[in-house]
Every structure is written in structure tokens, then in C-alpha cells.
Amino acid sequence: MEGVRDSSETLASTTTSSPSPSDDVNVENRGKQLTPLSTRRSRAGFSDSFSSHDEEQIATFCANKSESDDDLLRNIESETLSSSVLSTSDTSSSEANHHPHHRRHHHSHVGPTNGHWRVFHRLLKKGSSAMPFNTFSHLKGVPKLTRRKSKRIKDNMVPVLPAAALDTDDLFLFKPSWKNYSLQDIQTATNGYSPENLIGEGGYAEVYKGEMADGQIVAVKKLTRGSAEEMTMDYLSELGIIVHVDHPNIAKLIGYCVEGGMHLVLELSPNGSLASLLYEAKDKLSWSIRYKVAMGTAEGLYYLHEGCQRRIIHKDIKASNILLTENFEAQISDFGLAKWLPDQWTHHTVSKVEGTFGYLPPEFFMHGIVDEKTDVYAFGVLLLELITGKQAIDSAQHSVVMWAKPLIKENKIKELVDPILGDDYDLEELDRLVSIASLCIHQTSMNRPHMSQARITKTFTLFFSKTIFFFSVFLQSSTSAIVNPSKVKQVSSKPRAFVYEGFLTELECDHIVSLAKASLKRSAVADNDSGESKLSEVRTSSGTFIPKAKDPIVAGIEDKISTWTFFPKENGEDIQVLRYEHGQKYDAHFDYFHDKVNIVRGGHRIATVLMYLSNVTRGGETVFPNAEIPSRRVLSENQEDLSDCAKKGIAVKPRKGDALLFFNLRPDAIPDPLSLHGGCPVIEGEKWSATKWIHVDSFDRIVAPGGNCTDMNESCERWAVLGECTKNPEYMVGSAELPGYCRRSCKAC
Structure with missing residues (x-):
């Protein structure tokens, strides 16, 4: 009942960046007029994370x-x-x-x-x-x-x-109704944790079906991994959520056991979880039952988000966490990943992936943003599972979202229906569920409804009529830049690094190589003091830059990068294509800047997208020598396939079409010393790669000395009238080194 799970990271406001061993930054100086800028620009209207x-x-x-x-x-x-x-x-x-x-x-x-x-x-x-x-x-x-x-x-x-x-x-006691079970009670109920009784399994817990001495059917959740301290804190966190909830569509905790481990005991009807029926005995799930489950789950989520005394984000809504009563009423269970979100906060920001692949929204998977819309997206995926009978991510790693979107776009609603249902479904109810699912799985969180708007009732049509614009935008959106979350995996949390398998097609890889071949020259690095480009043995590759939107294929790649990273295209530099021949490498370095010259345009590089354009027989890995390796790490690469250089940290092997995204700044905009990375020497074969550096601000905007006397936002004049020039001078006016965005309206020039 649990998916990928890790604790989140507390952000510090200040840190000291450790110098790179090479003490150089990967940059080319192309001679354009530059003026100093600071690291990260304040943005008006952005919510604080x-x-x-x-x-x-x-x-x-x-x-x-x-x-x-x-x-x-x-x-x-x-x-x-x-x-x-x-x-x-x-x-x-x-x-x-x-x-x-x-x-x-x-x-x-x-x-x-x-x-x-x-x-x-x-x-x-x-x-x-x-x-x-x-x-x-x-x-x-x-x-x-x-x-x-x-x-x-x-x-x-x-x-x-x-x-x-x-x-x-504010101090609560354990609920008197909770029973304190003995280990013998638990073992007897689960038949000694028999594999036949196992109904759910995740990274940190196992869930067994059991029958107590009085004949009551229960689900026993047993924490299985972590130290005694970690398990106890996880245990308390979950109990701290459960003690606050009381709703017919939330699973009831009836007891606990701390003898021989950490156990939670919940009510469980003979129907078990939705996953056990949907994936194994779907013939028992008629359309009316599926619709009832959808309605109940929506009510439970609405209660957690808006009806509970605490604002709770579940974070792991999926079929195996929906229990079904004897009357097939849905009950949300497993609060092991749940978050309490204070009313004053817009969202949490976490640095590690928590949850279950296939149900994670893009903004959470990429940027760790957690709010109610995290659950809304997962609910949309769950609706698609109920409609189609398909798993969120099947054994072949196919995503139900990616499969369903083209059919929804073409309005082929009936083709979505689980074949086992035949024509035995209500067309009006089907349209309602598909409409809600379409809105909930919108790639942009702001365009997803709140659960109060997505509750499955006949009055939903009133909300749907108000949001038809967003739905039509979704239907008309191009599929060329759609991100498939099932292809993305996190390779490191410190620094934040992700690999997208098959990000580029073979055609795109070959096209980029063909554009670059004729103009390759020895790669350079930036001097840390002057910012000037210079040759160095630190970097021995050859390379060239491909201008933005040089042709439709390059423009399409730019679109995909922007869609995946959620950064505007104007924040990116031109794509740099690199060729590494036998023995060539790039020693460990940072992509953020140490000098004041190169941060003139767009500030620091917040992120790097490294696309692999060829396979390398041996060597050529990208390695993060300072990366923190978790104690529970599951190796993503066979260590025997890695070079000695790559074994010095977390490494990514170059595979044609794959893309590596890593962040050079921490979420609080402080340069991340853990982002130190290098390109290992090529031992056998040849390595081609393409790099897209992304800045915190527009790289296309040129700032004149002392700042341009312009307004960079269409709302500047209105903000100035409201007094923002004095309330928020850093953004509005800025300084000589870092000009603001509304200098003209603030009469600063």
C-alpha cells in the first residue's frame, strides 16, 4: 500500500559553496555586452514554498x-x-x-x-x-x-x-476505541504473515489480510524497513494524521501493536482493496460499483482537503489504498505519506520522490511541490483506472494517462471503457467521469479543479460548464511536448537529479549530431575571476552551439525541455553539442558561476539538461562525486558496467536518447555544492551529448549598464499605484547591479 517513499528535506537559508576541484565553470563567452547581476531574481506573485x-x-x-x-x-x-x-x-x-x-x-x-x-x-x-x-x-x-x-x-x-x-x-489521547493487540494476536490473524495473506507491499511496509479471534476481518500494516527510530517516527506521523480523521470514506483504525514491530490494524471487509478486484477479479466490478467507488473516493478526498479539522494531503492515492466495504463503499487508507499543510502555506516543497509512479503529477515529480492538486492528479489517474480497467503503470511500463489522452483529445470516449463491461454502462455517468478525469490529470496544476469542484454529482455539470475553456485547451494541446512520467526516474535527491529514458528519438539524436559535425572546435571553460573563456586540460572535448529554433526539430526539442522542466524557453541558453573521443573527459566542476560576469544574463544556471546522443561502449559516464548516497539506495546501474571514474559517486551511463536533468541550485536558490559533476573519460567508443543550461531568469534579455528604463511586466503600472515600489523594492526597482522589473513605473530612471 506504499510506493516510493523518502523523507523530505529542510531548506537552509544560507550555505557556503565548496570550490570545484577544477575551479572552472562550463561556459562559452560569446562576446555579448554584459552587466553584473545577482544570483536569483525575486518574482512578483510567486507563492513562497x-x-x-x-x-x-x-x-x-x-x-x-x-x-x-x-x-x-x-x-x-x-x-x-x-x-x-x-x-x-x-x-x-x-x-x-x-x-x-x-x-x-x-x-x-x-x-x-x-x-x-x-x-x-x-x-x-x-x-x-x-x-x-x-x-x-x-x-x-x-x-x-x-x-x-x-x-x-x-x-x-x-x-x-x-x-x-x-x-x-491541543494534546490528544489515543482513541479509547483503539485496541492494543499482542504480537500473538497479529501472528494468529495473519497466519504468521503468510505470503497468501499479503495484499499490499511498498518500500517501507507490508499489508496483510487477517482474521481476529472474534471473526473480524482486518488489514494489518507492518512497518518493515528502517531503524527503530525511523519506524517509530513514521508510526507516530501516521497516527498523528489518523487521530484527526473521522469520515465514512476514510478507513477506520481499530487497533495497534508495537510488540515485535510496528503494526496498525484497520477494518477490512471481504472485498479487500480496489486493486485486488480491478486487477485480478474485475468481473465483480460492474459499472455501478465503479461509479460508486469513484464517488466515495471523491468525498473522502474532499473531506481531507476541506472538511477535516486539519488540511491533509494524502500523497498516495491509488487503487491499492482504496478499501471496499461489504456494500462497496470506498474508504481511503494508508496515511504513511500524508502531509499536514498549514492554512497559511500554499504548498510544501520536498526534495525526494515520495509516492507511487504513475500517480505523481509533473510538478511534484520534478520540483517536489505538494498541495491538494497532488491528490487531485492521482484521483484523475484512479478514475481512468476505473473507466478503462488498466493499471496506472502496467508491467510493460505503459502509462494509462499517456494511453488515454489521445483518445480523450479525439473524443473517442467509448474506446476508453473496460472491454469486460461491454455496453453495460451509463453513458451520462461515463461522460461525467471522463470529464472530471481529464481536468484532474491536466499537466498544469492551476488548471486542475479542487476536490470541492470535482465531487462526482449531477451538479458537476455546473462546474464543468465554467471550466470548459480549460478542458478545450487540454483537448487542443499538442501531444508533441507531452511528458511521460513513467519514463522518468530519480537517480539522486542530493543533488536533485532525474533521468528521462528515451527523451529524444533516434531521428532527433542523429539530426543534432549532423548539425554539429561541421563546426566543432576545442571546448573551453570560464575563468572564475574574469569570466573569460579559456582552454584547459580540465575539459578536452570538442563542441559547438546550435541556435534556438534553428529548425523545426530543434524547436521541438526546446519545447520538450520546457515542458519537462517547467522552465520558460527564454531562460535557456543555446544547445551545446559535445563530442568526446577516446580518453577525452571533463573533470568535476559546477555549472553555476563563481564570477560576476556570466550571471549578467539570467543569473545563475538553476538547472542543466544533458541529452545523450550516442551509446558509449565503455566509460563516458556522468558522475556526481559529492552526491549523498542514501543508506537504502537501490543501485540503478550494474557496478561492473561502470568505469572506475563512475564508481566514485552516483553515476549515469550514457544511452542514446536518454536525458539527465539535475539542479545546480537548491530550492532556496543557494548554489548546491552537491551538484559537482564530471564527464568520465571515454574508454571505448565515442560519446556525443547535447547540453541545455537553464537560468533562473530570461537568458534572452540584455540589460544595459545601470538597467534599462523599461517595465518588464505588463502589471508594473498597477503595482506601482498600489505602493509596491516601496513595499517590494528589490523586485520593482532593484539596484545598479541588479536592476528591477518595474523601473519606469517606479520613476527610478
Whole structure:
């Protein structure tokens, strides 16, 4: 019932970039007029993103072994309140120490010893009456957050909760109805965790069907991976969500067990999960049942997003997490990945992929953005599964979204229907589900409906009539630049790096090579002080640049890059094509700049897309020597196939048509020293690649010395009237080194 799972990253406001071993940046100076710019431009109207620190949202246990149970509980309660403040402000301790208005609630998280967990387990075993359980505290008096991203405002926008805002009313006990089961109860119910009883499996947990002594059918979720501390924090996080929810379309927790591991026990009817029927016994799923399941799931999600006392994002909506009662009422289960989203925040930003491939929306998969629209997209995929009988991602890695979109575009609605249904379905209901699914799987999150708008009722047609414009745009959109999420995999979370398998066709690869062959010359690097191009043994390849939109094929590739990365095409440089012959390489380096000359146009390079145009027999890998290798890493490459150079870090083997996307800046716009990367020497064969560097701002805009006396946004005049020139001077006016976007309207020139 769980998919790919990892904790998110807390962003720091400042860091020190470590120098590259080569101390050079991959750049060509083409002699255009340049003026200094800073690293990242504030953008008006952008919502501020905050990373989430999941484990510290619930509790931090830092007690001594010698403490009594009562002392431990008081310590837990006290430190949990501090942790709540920490997770709400969502900043690092270093950031808090530098900010004069921050209270010093921040403390380093010292992992508890095994003795601490034994005391904690002992309390759990005593039952609900002995275990105070701190869940999300009320946010009282928290100021609304501004959406501007100037540094002046950002430094002062993180809310700090006074101690008075947290009272004992915010502490909840385990629900008295939850039963404390013994390990013997669990083992007997699941027949000793028999493989035949296994009904769900993920990266961190297994789910077994069981029958208790009283005959009640249950689903037992057993955490299986991670240290005792990690499993306990995951366990508490999930319980902290479940204690707040109470709805007919949310699965009921009936008990728990902490003996011999971490277990959650939920109600389970003989019908099991939607996946067990949809994938194995779909003949039992008539159209009326499928429609009922869709309605129930929508109601459950609407409750989590808007009806619950906490704003909860489930993050793992999929068929195996939808349980079916005896009457086929849908119940959403498994809150192991769920996030609490404070009302003051527009979204979370996480750095690691969490969830299940096939259900992940583009903005989450690529940029870690988590909000209600994350669940909305997954709900749209689930609707397509109910309609078509196909899995989100099948065994051949085919995506139901990619299969369905062309049929929806051509209005071939009946061809979507699961063949096992024949003509036994309601056409009006089918149209309604397809319409909702089409909106929910829109590539742009802002064009997806909220669950309050996507609830499956007859009144949906009123909402649909208001959003027909967005739907028509979706139907008319070109399929040439559609991104297939099933082809993308994350190879690193620190730095953030992704590989898109088959991003370019063989024709596109060969075409780019043919354009470049006649104009290759020795590649250069940029001097860190002057920014001037120079030859260096650090980089021994040959290369050339291909102008933007040189021909329709190049223009199509540019479109695909923009669609995949969510960056405007004007933020990208021309494509650089490189040829590496035997022994040629590029030593480890950064793609962000150390000099003030090259950041004139568009600021730092925020991301790099490296497209492989040929296969390499041996060597030529792209390696990240500073990348953090997780303890639970699953190797993406056979180590025997990698060169010695590639074994020095996380490496990507060049395969024709594949593309590597990695980020040179962290989500807080600070250069990421973990993005250090190099091209390993080619040992056998020849390597062709194409690089697209993407900046934080438009690379096409040339700024004159002192700044152009123009407005770069059509809303500048209106913003100036509203006083934004003084409220947000960094964006509006800027400085001599970094001119603003509305200088004319602010009368700054």
C-alpha cells in the first residue's frame, strides 16, 4: 500500500559553496555586452514554498534512560511543543540563529537511544490511557504569509509561535476505541504473515489480510524497513494524521501493536482493496460499483482537503489504498505519506520522490511541490483506472494517462471503457467521469479543479460548464511536448537529479549530431575571476552551439525541455553539442558561476539538461562525486558496467536518447555544492551529448549598464499605484547591479 517513499528535506537559508576541484565553470563567452547581476531574481506573485520536516512534525523524544515513565511523558510533551514550533516555521537552526526575531526553540535533533524507544514501547503497550499523544497543534495567531519572494520579506515571513499559542487542549489521547493487540494476536490473524495473506507491499511496509479471534476481518500494516527510530517516527506521523480523521470514506483504525514491530490494524471487509478486484477479479466490478467507488473516493478526498479539522494531503492515492466495504463503499487508507499543510502555506516543497509512479503529477515529480492538486492528479489517474480497467503503470511500463489522452483529445470516449463491461454502462455517468478525469490529470496544476469542484454529482455539470475553456485547451494541446512520467526516474535527491529514458528519438539524436559535425572546435571553460573563456586540460572535448529554433526539430526539442522542466524557453541558453573521443573527459566542476560576469544574463544556471546522443561502449559516464548516497539506495546501474571514474559517486551511463536533468541550485536558490559533476573519460567508443543550461531568469534579455528604463511586466503600472515600489523594492526597482522589473513605473530612471 506504499510506493516510493523518502523523507523530505529542510531548506537552509544560507550555505557556503565548496570550490570545484577544477575551479572552472562550463561556459562559452560569446562576446555579448554584459552587466553584473545577482544570483536569483525575486518574482512578483510567486507563492513562497517551504520544505517539510516530516519526522519533527509529530514528536522529538530526547529523554534519559533513567527517567520514570511520568518524567518521560512530561519530557515528550515539552519537547513535542518545541518540535511543533520548529516544524511550523520550517527553517533550519542556522536560519533561526541569524534572525533577530526568532525564539531559540531550535535544537539539534539527537537520535534517541534504544533505551528511549524501549520506554516508549512500554508506554504504548500499556494502552491508550497511558500514552498522551501529541498531534498537530493549533496555529493560533500566526500571521498570513506574503507571496512575494524578495529577500527582505522572506527573511521576516517565517511565523514564530509563542508558547501561549500551544495549550493542553491541543494534546490528544489515543482513541479509547483503539485496541492494543499482542504480537500473538497479529501472528494468529495473519497466519504468521503468510505470503497468501499479503495484499499490499511498498518500500517501507507490508499489508496483510487477517482474521481476529472474534471473526473480524482486518488489514494489518507492518512497518518493515528502517531503524527503530525511523519506524517509530513514521508510526507516530501516521497516527498523528489518523487521530484527526473521522469520515465514512476514510478507513477506520481499530487497533495497534508495537510488540515485535510496528503494526496498525484497520477494518477490512471481504472485498479487500480496489486493486485486488480491478486487477485480478474485475468481473465483480460492474459499472455501478465503479461509479460508486469513484464517488466515495471523491468525498473522502474532499473531506481531507476541506472538511477535516486539519488540511491533509494524502500523497498516495491509488487503487491499492482504496478499501471496499461489504456494500462497496470506498474508504481511503494508508496515511504513511500524508502531509499536514498549514492554512497559511500554499504548498510544501520536498526534495525526494515520495509516492507511487504513475500517480505523481509533473510538478511534484520534478520540483517536489505538494498541495491538494497532488491528490487531485492521482484521483484523475484512479478514475481512468476505473473507466478503462488498466493499471496506472502496467508491467510493460505503459502509462494509462499517456494511453488515454489521445483518445480523450479525439473524443473517442467509448474506446476508453473496460472491454469486460461491454455496453453495460451509463453513458451520462461515463461522460461525467471522463470529464472530471481529464481536468484532474491536466499537466498544469492551476488548471486542475479542487476536490470541492470535482465531487462526482449531477451538479458537476455546473462546474464543468465554467471550466470548459480549460478542458478545450487540454483537448487542443499538442501531444508533441507531452511528458511521460513513467519514463522518468530519480537517480539522486542530493543533488536533485532525474533521468528521462528515451527523451529524444533516434531521428532527433542523429539530426543534432549532423548539425554539429561541421563546426566543432576545442571546448573551453570560464575563468572564475574574469569570466573569460579559456582552454584547459580540465575539459578536452570538442563542441559547438546550435541556435534556438534553428529548425523545426530543434524547436521541438526546446519545447520538450520546457515542458519537462517547467522552465520558460527564454531562460535557456543555446544547445551545446559535445563530442568526446577516446580518453577525452571533463573533470568535476559546477555549472553555476563563481564570477560576476556570466550571471549578467539570467543569473545563475538553476538547472542543466544533458541529452545523450550516442551509446558509449565503455566509460563516458556522468558522475556526481559529492552526491549523498542514501543508506537504502537501490543501485540503478550494474557496478561492473561502470568505469572506475563512475564508481566514485552516483553515476549515469550514457544511452542514446536518454536525458539527465539535475539542479545546480537548491530550492532556496543557494548554489548546491552537491551538484559537482564530471564527464568520465571515454574508454571505448565515442560519446556525443547535447547540453541545455537553464537560468533562473530570461537568458534572452540584455540589460544595459545601470538597467534599462523599461517595465518588464505588463502589471508594473498597477503595482506601482498600489505602493509596491516601496513595499517590494528589490523586485520593482532593484539596484545598479541588479536592476528591477518595474523601473519606469517606479520613476527610478
